[in-house]
Amino acid sequence: MTPPSAPASARIVRPAGALVIEIEGVTKLYKMGEETIHALRGIQLKIRRNEYLAIMGPSGSGKSTLMNMLGCLDTPTAGRYEFNGKSVAVMTDDELAEIRNREIGFVFQTFNLLPRSDALHNVELPLIYAGFSPSERRTRALKALDNVGLRDRVHHRPNELSGGQRQRVAIARALVNTPSIILADEPTGNLDSRTGEEIMELFEQLYDQGNTIIVVTHEEDIARHARRIVRLRDGLIESDAATAT
Numbered sequence: 001m002t003p004p005s006a007p008a009s010a011r012i013v014r015p016a017g018a019l020v021i022e023i024e025g026v027t028k029l030y031k032m033g034e035e036t037i038h039a040l041r042g043i044q045l046k047i048r049r050n051e052y053l054a055i056m057g058p059s060g061s062g063k064s065t066l067m068n069m070l071g072c073l074d075t076p077t078a079g080r081y082e083f084n085g086k087s088v089a090v091m092t093d094d095e096l097a098e099i100r101n102r103e104i105g106f107v108f109q110t111f112n113l114l115p116r117s118d119a120l121h122n123v124e125l126p127l128i129y130a131g132f133s134p135s136e137r138r139t140r141a142l143k144a145l146d147n148v149g150l151r152d153r154v155h156h157r158p159n160e161l162s163g164g165q166r167q168r169v170a171i172a173r174a175l176v177n178t179p180s181i182i183l184a185d186e187p188t189g190n191l192d193s194r195t196g197e198e199i200m201e202l203f204e205q206l207y208d209q210g211n212t213i214i215v216v217t218h219e220e221d222i223a224r225h226a227r228r229i230v231r232l233r234d235g236l237i238e239s240d241a242a243t244a245t
Contacts, residue, residue, distance in 0.1 A: 012208070013227050013242075017049030019085070020180050020212060021070060026079030028065050028235075039065040041235035042079070047214065049180070052207045054223035055216045057232030066232065067216045071106065071183050072099050084180060101129050105174025105182040109189035111166045113158045113173075119145060120154040123173045130177065144172040148202060164195035171202065181212045188222055200225045 028040040040062045047053060057063040068074040069081060072088060081088045083099060091099070100106075113122045123141040132140070145154055148168040158166050167187060174182050184203070188196030200222060207213055207227075215226060223229050224243055231238045 011227075014050050014207070014210070016051050019046060019048055020083070021045065021047040022080070022082045023069070024080045026069065026076040026081060028062075028069070028074070029077045038235050040069070040076070043235075043237060045230065045237065045240075047181070047212070049212050050207075050210055052203075052213045052225075052227045053215070054226035054229045055214065055232065056218060056220075056223050056229060057238075058218070060234075061232040062235040063216060063218075063232050065235075067183065067185055070181075070214060071104055072096050101126055102177050103180045105171075105177065105179040107167070107170050107174050107182060107184035107187050109186040111158070111170045111190075113166060113169060115158050118155045118157050119150060119161070119169045119172075122158075122169055123176050126173060126177050140176050141172070144176040145169070147175060148172045162195070163191050164198055167191065167195075167199050168202065171199075171206075175206070175211075181214055182206065184213065184215045186217055187215065188217075188219070196222070 023043055023045040026040055026043040027038070030037040030039055043062075043066065055063055055066060065074065069076060072083065072091075075081075075088060084103065088096070114125075120138070120141050123144050124137045127137040127140060142151070142154065145151055148171050150165060150168050150172065153161060153165060153169075156165075158169070161169065171182075171187075174184075187203075188199050191199060203213055203215070204225060213226070215222065217223050226243060228240070228242050230240045
């Protein structure tokens, strides 16, 4: 079993590194019939390497829209978004796809694993799209599965794994390309509380190893694992503050 993480009072806050994400004056408008929805209203946000950040907000706050923006799944109506110093607005579809595959490791609430493929093949998928050789894919995927404690489950299919193990496979897949950030959307939403806590302990270990982690959640106890919490309301950042250390 994964060792328990240190209590909040003893947690280490690692020094942040170079700027990965810079968002300035970002707005996002959606048309719904005759109505215009202002999902984001001039967001300002900077995220550096080796940060552990939680994004919170009630339904309709703009949380999901901001997550899609951060993951290069959507583009702003107005404003500036730079990823590793390059404007997302000038990127081609192919460049955006490469960013999503190589630079952003996605972890979803529903795992999004291929049901007929074993853990090893599921983790190899980003490497297949990136053009790695079969031997390199296998080496990297085995290492990623080992990092999440699943070396003995590499040939198990999703239906042969518990919910927590499936999420660990998804995290290994997110890690396999050594991305700039790990973007986790409600990563414990389909797990019981004990398994969810184990997954958050794994994120703690990944942060300690130097990974940049962004968790989108509506749960306070999940957000408190992060070192910084950004709270949204009505498309605006209501607060942006470090968590207690």
